[in-house]
Amino acid sequence: MKLAELQHTFRDWLVEADETAEWRLGGGPGTAIYQNNYRTALMGCLGENYKRVARWLGEEAFEAAAARYVDAHPPTSWTLDAYGERFGAFLNRLYPDDAEVADLAAIDWAVGQVFVSADAEALRPEALAVEDWDAAVIRAVPSLRQIAIASNADAIWRALAAEEMPPAANRDVPAILLFWRQGLEPVFRRAAAHDLDVLAWSAQGLGFGPICARLAETLGEEAAVSAAGTVLGQWLTEEMVASVG
Amino acid sequence: MTATSPDRLTGFGLGMRREHYRAYIEGTAPVDFIEVISENFMIDGGRPLDTLTKARANYPLALHGVSMSIGSSDGLRGDYLARLKTLVDRIEPTVVSDHLCWTGIDGFNSHDLLPLPYTEEALDVVCANIARAQDTLGRAMLFENPSSYIAFPGAMTEWEFLAEMARRSGCGLLLDVNNIYVSAMNHGFDAEAYLAGVPFGLVGQIHLAGHVQGEHLLIDTHDQPVPAAVWALYRSAITRAGAVATMIERDDNIPELAVLSAELDLARTISAEASAARIAA
Numbered sequence: 001m002k003l004a005e006l007q008h009t010f011r012d013w014l015v016e017a018d019e020t021a022e023w024r025l026g027g028g029p030g031t032a033i034y035q036n037n038y039r040t041a042l043m044g045c046l047g048e049n050y051k052r053v054a055r056w057l058g059e060e061a062f063e064a065a066a067a068r069y070v071d072a073h074p075p076t077s078w079t080l081d082a083y084g085e086r087f088g089a090f091l092n093r094l095y096p097d098d099a100e101v102a103d104l105a106a107i108d109w110a111v112g113q114v115f116v117s118a119d120a121e122a123l124r125p126e127a128l129a130v131e132d133w134d135a136a137v138i139r140a141v142p143s144l145r146q147i148a149i150a151s152n153a154d155a156i157w158r159a160l161a162a163e164e165m166p167p168a169a170n171r172d173v174p175a176i177l178l179f180w181r182q183g184l185e186p187v188f189r190r191a192a193a194h195d196l197d198v199l200a201w202s203a204q205g206l207g208f209g210p211i212c213a214r215l216a217e218t219l220g221e222e223a224a225v226s227a228a229g230t231v232l233g234q235w236l237t238e239e240m241v242a243s244v245g
Numbered sequence: 246m247t248a249t250s251p252d253r254l255t256g257f258g259l260g261m262r263r264e265h266y267r268a269y270i271e272g273t274a275p276v277d278f279i280e281v282i283s284e285n286f287m288i289d290g291g292r293p294l295d296t297l298t299k300a301r302a303n304y305p306l307a308l309h310g311v312s313m314s315i316g317s318s319d320g321l322r323g324d325y326l327a328r329l330k331t332l333v334d335r336i337e338p339t340v341v342s343d344h345l346c347w348t349g350i351d352g353f354n355s356h357d358l359l360p361l362p363y364t365e366e367a368l369d370v371v372c373a374n375i376a377r378a379q380d381t382l383g384r385a386m387l388f389e390n391p392s393s394y395i396a397f398p399g400a401m402t403e404w405e406f407l408a409e410m411a412r413r414s415g416c417g418l419l420l421d422v423n424n425i426y427v428s429a430m431n432h433g434f435d436a437e438a439y440l441a442g443v444p445f446g447l448v449g450q451i452h453l454a455g456h457v458q459g460e461h462l463l464i465d466t467h468d469q470p471v472p473a474a475v476w477a478l479y480r481s482a483i484t485r486a487g488a489v490a491t492m493i494e495r496d497d498n499i500p501e502l503a504v505l506s507a508e509l510d511l512a513r514t515i516s517a518e519a520s521a522a523r524i525a526a
Contacts, residue, residue, distance in 0.1 A: 003366050004318040006397070007350040007359075014355055029461035030394030030431070037357045045356075075354050078312040078325045079284050083356075119290035142289075184292040 014038045015074045042070045045080045050087060050108045052160040053101065065094055081116070085109070100169040103153030104160075107188070110147050110179045114186040117143035122182070122239035130244055134209030138202040138232060139243045143181040146191070146199075150174045154190065182239040198231050208232070208244075252339045254278050254305060254450055254490035257509050257516075262495065265502045266296050272303035275506050278339065280307035280492055286336070287328040297336060307340040307450065307492075308333065309419075312354065315374040315388065316347030316361040326381045333382055340450060342387035342419045343378075345371070345407065358391050363399030363406040368413070375414040387449045389419035392427040392456075392465035403428070404442035411447045418443070420486075421452040421494075422479045423471070427463045436478055445486040453479060453512060454494040468497035470508060476515065484519040491516060 001009070001024070013021035014035060022031050046066040047054055054062040069090050075083045088105035095101040120141045130136045152170040154177060159166035176191040194215065201211050208228065215224035235241045256277025261269050268274040279300060286297050286308075300306075312325060333341060346358040361367045379385055390407055401409070411418055420443060429436040453476075455469030471479075471493060483489065491512050495505060 001362075002318075003316075003362065003364070003370060004350070006362060007318055007347060010359060011350055011353050011355070014357075015353070026395060026397075028395075029459070033394040033459070033462065033464065034357060034359065038355055041356045075356060076352050078314075078322060078328075078349070078354055079287065080356055081284075081288070114291075116288035116291040116293060119294075181291065184295060 010034075011074075039067075039070060041080065042075060042083060043067065045083045046070075046087060049081075049084045049112055050105055052108050052157050053087075053091070053104045055160045056101065056104055056156065056166070065091060068094070081112070098169065099149075099171045100151040100153045100156055103149040103151045104157055106147045106149065107153055107157045107177065110145060110177070110188070111186045114143045114145065114179045114181050114188075117181065120242045123236060123241045123243055125233070125236040128236060128244060130208075133207075135207040136209075136244050137205055137207055138198070138211075138235070138241060140199065140202070140235075140240055141180055141242045143179070143186075144199075144240060145179050146196070147177050147179070148174065149177060154188070178240075180238075180240050187238075192231075192234075194227050194231050198228065254307060254339050255488070256490060257513055258304075258307070258490065258492035259502075259505055259509060260309075260492065260494045260496065261297075261300060262499050264499050265505075266300070268502055269300035269303065270296060274304075274502060276304065276492075276509065278305040278307060278490065278492070280309050280494075283308040283310040283329060283332060283341070283343075284312050287325075287332050294335075301336055301338075306336060306338040307342060308336070308338040309389075310341070310343035311358065312348050312356070313343040313374075313378060314348040314354075315343060315345065315371050315378065316359075316367060317350055317374065318347075318370055319350055321374050321377055322349075326378060330381055333384075340387055341382060341384065342389060342450065344389045344391050345410070346391045360391065360393040360395050360397065362397035363401045363403055365400055367399075368406060368409060371410055372414045375410070375416050379414070379416065385416055387417040387419040389421050389452065390424050390428075392421070392424040392431075392463075394431060394462050394464075396428075396432045402434070402439075402442065404439045408442060408444045408447075411444060416447075417449040418447050419450045419452060420448045420482060420489075421454070422482050423452065423454040423456060423475045423494075424465060426475050426478050427456050427465045431462045437481060440478070440482055440485060443482075443485070445482075445489075448486055448489055451479070451482065451486070451489050451491040452494050453491065466497065467494050471511075476511065479512065480515050480519060483516050484522065487523070488516065488520065 009021045009024050012018040025031050043066050069087055088102045091105050092102035122141055152173050156166040177188050178191050179188040198211055212224045212228045215227055258276045258278035261279040261281050286293055344358050348355050425436050425439050453471045454467045455471050456463050457466050493509055
């Protein structure tokens with residue numbers, strides 16, 4: 001057998017447990033060991049990347065879901081860290097009436113991504129020195145990201161992470177969660193009143209002055225400046241800002 | 246571009262595992278070098294890279310990969326090589342290594358070290374892939390003999406394949422003594438004959454580890470102390486090799502650092518005894 005054919009046959013055995021492929025590889029206990037290694041590594045990876053989902057569902061239900069995911073999603077990345085990227089969407093289809101399950105998965109995944117995202121020194125509040133506020137653009141730390149949830153999965157996640165009794169699922173409290181890293185520690189919270197607008201406008205390159213003007217369209221000028229200042233002050237305190245200028 | 250010869254690690258080391266990070270960051274672990282799994286640190290930033298950077302300040306480092314897949318018939322992944330190059334440039338390891346195996350094909354990655362047939366065709370593929378990797382990194386690499394549970398018909402033995410691979414590609418060898426033992430038991434070849442065929446002048450590092458007896462075959466689990474049979478084979482290998490950097494790989498069921506350190510002392514003793522015996526001879 002040519003090398004490429006052998007390798008495709010091996011893949012068929014690992015992914016599909018194809019008996020013809022097993023026979024072509026010689027069969028015997030060795031082929032079973034590779035099959036077991038393959039599935040064990042992927043199941044273990046999902047368990048590691050989705051610890052809070054596993055705690056919420058319980059071992060049996062989680063393993064059943066993980067096994068179905070492994071069947072449906074052969075890994076494609078060179079790193080196991082990337083395995084399970086679509087597990088949240090998969091769980092959403094598996095548990096269509098339990099929004100908190102997919103939400104918990106989204107939080108687990110986001111925390112993992114933030115944990116290894118690019119480093120940046122956060123701007124300390126006392127180091128803020130801006131000459132031209134009109135043109136000053138707020139740049140968030142590179143770890144910052146947002147996800148939408150439909151439930152109180154954030155409260156459930158925190159309780160599970162602390163190994164405390166989680167609250168009952170409430171599937172009608174949607175939110176946008178902000179994730180970023182304070183030093184080396186991932187953190188997240190629900191986005192507050194003007195967080196998302198100011199983030200979006202800053203990402204578009206708008207300076208602080210134009211952002212105040214945009215807020216003034218709904219808040220009035222005085223309240224807009226106050227709101228924008230409050231948002232920036234909170235972000236600085238929370239180590240969410242890399243630079244202003 | 247011709248890859249330069251690999252730098253040499255010396256002494257006795259351990260795989261740096263999470264349970265012992267503090268000792269490596271503080272520089273109190275009694276080892277001459279450390280080894281980490283490359284892919285765990287091929288990331289943008291955060292605590293893992295911060296830990297590795299601090300440990301690297303205290304110890305020479307070996308980057309040991311598990312996903313290069315030098316036996317893949319469809320070649321190496323450019324995104325993988327680019328990430329590895331970034332890490333190598335950032336952390337400046339003494340040694341960069343991977344395995345004689347394949348892990349993926351056509352975008353599929355098994356995340357396991359899968360066996361190759363030891364054929365001329367496979368040798369051509371492996372050498373072409375090593376050339377690309379070494380050109381990208383601008384340095385020679387070490388490649389490790391795998392443990393295996395299937396053996397395919399081939400034109401040469403594993404040790405003949407390794408020797409020819411190193412001769413053609415300019416890579417060095419990472420000799421895993423436990424893997425030789427496991428494969429010898431599983432496939433019924435003579436481990437001493439294997440050692441007799443290894444070009445020891447090209448061996449830049451030696452791995453030691455433990456295994457378990459499965460229902461039918463030995464399983465390379467890295468979750469047990471190095472067993473007596475592997476120590477005996479190490480004595481034979483280090484007698485042939487001379488002073489070669491040696492380390493213990495313990496990936497699971499990880500004991501206290503003092504326990505691993507005591508185990509590493511046995512490697513030091515065996516190496517010293519082998520060196521004395523060579524001098525006496």
